[in-house]
Amino acid sequence: MINSETGKERVDILGFHVDPISMEETLLWIRQKAKENQFHLLITADASGIVQAQEDPALADLYRKASVVTPDGAGILWAANRFRTPITHRVSGVDLVERLCAISVSEGLSIYFLGAAPGVAETAKTRLEQKYPGCRIVGVRDGYFNGRSDEDVAKEIGAVAPDILLVAMGIPRQEKFLWATKELTKAKIGIGVGGSFDVHSGQVKRAPKVMQALKLEWAWRLLLNPKKIAKVRLLPVFARRVLSSKR
Ligand code: UDP
16 A cells, blocks of 8 residues: 555555655655644554554554654564565664754754653753754653643643654553644654653663664663563564564
């Protein structure tokens, strides 16, 4: 099926559509949609997200409602290749956050950072503003609401009505928050970016280049944060399901 948003044939990964789109194409699409007056959800799909969507009907529904689903993670590329519908590019949440800050300078796009532990998104903002002077990060809030409702937090975001709302609260919480509050936040584009603020704040170091090249970044993250085991445990489940599906 062709996605009218990208003009490209979508790739089926275990019953979910992923768009074989490059980073440059994703940024171009975001720039266009940020000028319009409608909310779009962008999901960055990795192996754990697909397995969770298979088991959570509400998340599965959001995968169908998302305007664009980018291939984030080596597992998706491997599965696409095995299904003989190769995807050549990754578009990860971590890279998207950085590239969006860069185009915010040239395009004047406003960005809101919601999520991660107290102080983390703020540090990420400071570091990214140093790297991309003039980048418009118009609001920051941690992802632990302390009894405040999602609606209250969403209204706070709506007061600045950012073009792009980046939410780092983990799958599926971030996607569910984005969709449920889309009218209140007044954002044009909502993107769940997982642990990206942890990385951009400097709390979590990216894997050495050689590990990235060997597609072993997940092993590096696990080493630094054993809590990630719940997510890593979904990888063999994903692999088994791909291997037992018809090519
Ligand atoms: N987090 C949050 N609020 C919560 C639970 C988690 O802000 O109620 C943050 C957490 O601090 C971390 C991020 O969400 O920064 C989760 O990152 P992870 O890489 O585990 O996300 P996923 O891979 O699930 O997208």
